[in-house]
Amino acid sequence: MMASLIFAVSVVTLLMFFVSYCRSLTAASSRHQLSWEVRDVTGISALPTGKDFVRVSQLLQLCPERPDDKTGLQAVGLYYSILNFVQRTLGRLIPALQPWTEQELAGCANFAVVILDRRIAFSREVLAQQGEL
Amino acid sequence: MPGLLASAIWYFGVLLEVAFVVCSIWRGSFFRYFFLNLYFLFALGSGVVRYFFLTKFGVSSGEYYFAYFYTDVLLTLALYVALTSLYTRIFGELQFGKYVRLTAVLLLLGTALFSYAVVAQSEQRLSTAFAYELSQNLYFVGLVLTYILWGTVIKLRETRTRLVQFILALGIYFSAYAASYALVNLASKYSVVHIMGPIVSCLLPLSWTVTMWRHSEDSRLMTAQLVAVQR
Numbered sequence: 057m058m059a060s061l062i063f064a065v066s067v068v069t070l071l072m073f074f075v076s077y078c079r080s081l082t083a084a085s086s087r088h089q090l091s092w093e094v095r096d097v098t099g100i101s102a103l104p105t106g107k108d109f110v111r112v113s114q115l116l117q118l119c120p121e122r123p124d125d126k127t128g129l130q131a132v133g134l135y136y137s138i139l140n141f142v143q144r145t146l147g148r149l150i151p152a153l154q155p156w157t158e159q160e161l162a163g164c165a166n167f168a169v170v171i172l173d174r175r176i177a178f179s180r181e182v183l184a185q186q187g188e189l
Numbered sequence: 190m191p192g193l194l195a196s197a198i199w200y201f202g203v204l205l206e207v208a209f210v211v212c213s214i215w216r217g218s219f220f221r222y223f224f225l226n227l228y229f230l231f232a233l234g235s236g237v238v239r240y241f242f243l244t245k246f247g248v249s250s251g252e253y254y255f256a257y258f259y260t261d262v263l264l265t266l267a268l269y270v271a272l273t274s275l276y277t278r279i280f281g282e283l284q285f286g287k288y289v290r291l292t293a294v295l296l297l298l299g300t301a302l303f304s305y306a307v308v309a310q311s312e313q314r315l316s317t318a319f320a321y322e323l324s325q326n327l328y329f330v331g332l333v334l335t336y337i338l339w340g341t342v343i344k345l346r347e348t349r350t351r352l353v354q355f356i357l358a359l360g361i362y363f364s365a366y367a368a369s370y371a372l373v374n375l376a377s378k379y380s381v382v383h384i385m386g387p388i389v390s391c392l393l394p395l396s397w398t399v400t401m402w403r404h405s406e407d408s409r410l411m412t413a414q415l416v417a418v419q420r
Contacts, residue, residue: 059374060371065367066364069332069360070365072360074361076339076357076360077358077361080350080354
């Protein structure tokens with residue numbers, strides 16, 4: 057009984073800290089100005105929506121990785137999966153959750169687009185350096 | 190001897206602990222976050238001690254059992270001090286640092302006395318039972334303190350990215366550890382629950398290293414964006 061209670065409380069606090077941690081990762085990318093290149097590649101003219109995340113993640117796999125963005129992307133990817141699950145299950149029972157999950161999913165997609173933007177810039181830099189050699 | 194998977198997780202954890210210390214030296218923040226580094230240095234030291242006792246006496250020996258629980262209580266104390274140092278940094282600008290340290294010492298003494306009172310009636314070996322009880326209670330106190338600290342961060346609108354992410358990662362670590370402990374008690378027959386603790390131990394050095402590497406001391410974020418429900 058006590059173990060079940062501790063487990064339930066810790067899972068709730070774990071989720072709360074995890075959501076805030078992921079938001080702290082995505083918050084940094086919210087002020088980033090997207091370049092025309094990434095807009096061109098992704099076809100996103102204004103702000104990304106939650107549905108863009110999967111497509112952008114596929115594009116990310118085609119780009120050379122930068123050493124410091126992999127862990128953040130994995131954490132946000134996990135957050136995206138949890139949100140998707142919440143939207144498909146709880147979101148149907150509690151419609152008030154839908155706008156919140158959609159907003160969060162869009163934040164995840166924006167984070168992925170910003171990483172793609174940085175990777176494109178990184179690849180361009182590497183190519184320019186190779187050209188100089 | 191532990192299995193291949195347990196050994197791989199242990200080596201990965203050691204690698205991450207070294208990575209955090211190296212990264213904070215590299216970024217010139219070793220002394221700024223001295224107690225966080227000290228915790229990982231203690232973790233590395235306790236890993237060496239445990240390995241020595243494991244290879245010399247075996248996993249089921251009393252010596253290894255004793256070394257394991259005493260290094261565990263030392264590590265928990267070091268983490269408690271690291272958490273107190275985060276409190277001091279948050280409250281430092283309000284000139285509350287002295288009161289934070291005093292409260293932390295009193296809370297630690299209270300937890301130690303409570304743990305002693307619990308094990309004093311037990312017929313088990315008092316010293317190891319006390320170490321186990323103190324460690325477990327300090328983890329619980331740590332979780333509550335991290336929760337309060339997070340509330341304070343939101344209330345004070347703290348913007349330092351590193352501090353915010355260190356506190357959130359600590360909250361994830363304490364919660365996940367408490368959940369894995371509870372899961373071991375609930376479903377100990379499943380072997381998968383026994384490796385959850387070591388996996389969770391890797392989360393803290395991993396997230397702290399990423400934070401140290403990605404963000405400078407000047408990085409700022411809007412705390413209001415981190416609250417799940419916007420106010």
